[in-house]
Amino acid sequence: MPPAVARMDTPKGEGVCLTEGMDAIQALRSKRDTRSYSDAPVSADVLDKLLDAARMAGSAKNGQPIRLVVVTDAEDREALKASGDYAAWLDRPPIVVVVTARADAGPRRMFDVGRHAQNLMVAAHAEGLASCPVTIHHPEVVRALLGVPADIEPAMIVTLGWPGEPEGPSPVSGPRVAMSDYVSSGRWS
Ligand SMILES: Cc1cc2nc3c(=O)[nH]c(=O)nc-3n(C[C@H](O)[C@H](O)[C@H](O)COP(=O)(O)O)c2cc1C
Numbered sequence: 582m583p584p585a586v587a588r589m590d591t592p593k594g595e596g597v598c599l600t601e602g603m604d605a606i607q608a609l610r611s612k613r614d615t616r617s618y619s620d621a622p623v624s625a626d627v628l629d630k631l632l633d634a635a636r637m638a639g640s641a642k643n644g645q646p647i648r649l650v651v652v653t654d655a656e657d658r659e660a661l662k663a664s665g666d667y668a669a670w671l672d673r674p675p676i677v678v679v680v681t682a683r684a685d686a687g688p689r690r691m692f693d694v695g696r697h698a699q700n701l702m703v704a705a706h707a708e709g710l711a712s713c714p715v716t717i718h719h720p721e722v723v724r725a726l727l728g729v730p731a732d733i734e735p736a737m738i739v740t741l742g743w744p745g746e747p748e749g750p751s752p753v754s755g756p757r758v759a760m761s762d763y764v765s766s767g768r769w770s
Pocket of ligand 1: 612666753
């Protein structure tokens, strides 16, 4: 039985494919950003699986400038509300992951941040957990609280937890652009 998830340390050509749980396309298409969480605890095993899926994301020149800080303490989550202009709900998710990048990692480091954050969120979704990205507008708040050194950039937050009561659509949620608008063929149009 092949493993459920393709891993980079699997030799190429071994034909590893998704065999269990949600298929990758289904996971990518159905993931919604969710700000409603239940109090149900997330086990260390599940959390480790998600963090490991994030770790396996690629990075420019394989520079691997991304590191994560996992925050579960209630007072710390409360304090992190001040890190963003749209972060007033950060006390609700049981797990707040701060995605950091080495500040000297070059202009592609935010692409790397996005890849790691998306891996984390899609893995969470595949396991049935809710997640949402949150912008850090005030990195100094994160630095002071978590002791992030000057050469490390607090880049983005990802919240995690089991989903709570269904929430109404966020004011900025909405359908995606049509494929005909999204994709041009051969030339920009
Ligand atoms: C770069 C980025 C920054 C975001 N920042 C925030 C944020 O600060 N606070 C928040 O509540 N949601 C934030 N979001 C979540 C967006 O509001 C969400 O992706 C959008 O509403 C679409 O949601 P949907 O995928 O559920 O349709 C952010 C999303 C992205 C991609």
